[in-house]
Amino acid sequence: MEVLVDLVVMLGMLVIVPMGLRLADVPQAGTAVRLWPLFAVPGAVSLWLPRGALATALACCYAAGTLLLALSAPRRVAANRSLAPAEVALATALVSPAVAATALVAERWGYPLFGFTLEILDLTVPHFHFAGFAAALVAGLVHGAAPGRRSAAFAALSVPLGTLLVLLGYFIDDWAELAGAVVLTAGMWAVGLLTWREVRAGTGDRLTRALLAVSAAVLVATMLLALSWAVGEATGLPHPSLAWMAATHGVANALGFALCSLLAWRRLPRRTGAAPRARTA
Template sequence: MTVLVGWILALGMVVVVPLGLRLIDDDRQRLGPVGQVWPFAGLLGGLSLLLDRGDAFAVALACCYAAVAAWLAMLALLRLLRRRSLAPVEVAVLTAMVSPAIAASSLIAERGGRELLGFGMTTQLLTVAHFHYAGFAAALVAGLTASRAPSPSSSVAALTVPGGVALVFLGYFTGDGVELAGAVVLTAGMWLLGWIVWREVAPSAGGRLTRALFGVSAAVLAATMLLALSWAAGHVWDAVPHLSLTWMAATHGLTNALGFALCGLLAWRRLQRAPNGRQGAAGVT
């Protein structure tokens, strides 16, 4: 694992998830304790990446992170049972809440140096990244967007982003063709999401910095998701050029982590804290 990939994963665990948790509505006051504990659990998960693969202490640290992620997944189940809704906003938010647990299970296996369900170490690292940024951050942003700017288009984005995430994951089990189909669905959802944020959400944000953060978050998707498409297509057809894993981490991974996820969630947090911010189904309307 490269140092850059480790930093990207640590950013997701330590910063992106706890920042996103603050944006989810909490009608029963159950997310507060998870949000308070998460930065410490994320730090333990990040520290596990600094140790050698196969180190027992690295596995123990990853298990601590997984325990808190499982707690969040349980709260997702309780939310589903309580609300009994599979509206697009809810599908997106529930996907975000469950995704870190999937990432954490892969992190435990990778830190232990063991194949999980036949997946090698590289695939397990991709799973950790995929479910922190596409599974959590992108799905949450899709839910927030559908809540603030309700329309058929935003509802489609709130469904296709989780659907694409699931298809890409299913492709790990079934083959590159399914993974490519997932990349197509996810890219379409992300591009649609970026367009809605650019055209509807950003202009309505009050502060200049907030609008700029929304703009950056939306704009970077045009390039980063094209790289994801070329990566998936290149594993189906040899003639399609695609970057190496190292360069994918340095371009697609880093830009999505900083440009899309971090800037986007910071923008939503600023919008939430604005004097005229209003709480809604996913956190902000």
């Protein structure tokens, strides 16, 4: 499982985050975007080294880049003077890699941060690259494509809320995490439905339509798996193991949802962007 998780994390670091940042077009994150390889490559290398000082130092390089992203979120909110749904979703996307990087640094050092096992910390890294960054970013993009629809606003707000509740559930209990999983699933299904009905239907390009169709369909299965795992953890009912979740839910979300979504959005006209650019003086 560890090798599979590391490959998924590399995809998030080296492909998903920089591709997503270029789609979002956040001027406040310009430095992080330009220098991203200098942060992401050491972070990716750290995954394959034994735990210790060198792996931790390389993970800290990645954490520095994610900190720049996180700091750009309040700057963007202040510049736009807006907490519109798409802006909330984008702010969540900008902050999520920093959560992942914090877990990565602790795991590479071998330190059970906040009492979490190294296995949980290891899985937190891909979770906040994909359920955090990619999901929130795509929710914001979808809102930008269908700004007048209540379901689009619901998606753009419930994905960040669900992500936050899942994070809080780590510290509270399995029932709180289940509540977060329910909210996140509802938001992701709304993203999938809008992607299918609004975004896919609005383009005539066959490859783009196919990528959007895959990304929407994958969410049905992957979020059902997430719900089944959360219900099992809270109630004690039989549920998939973490290894099975990584091999199914994790891989499908990374490739079928995140990668296909961002590849499709790169092919769409810029008028369907995530959120308005920051106002300039």
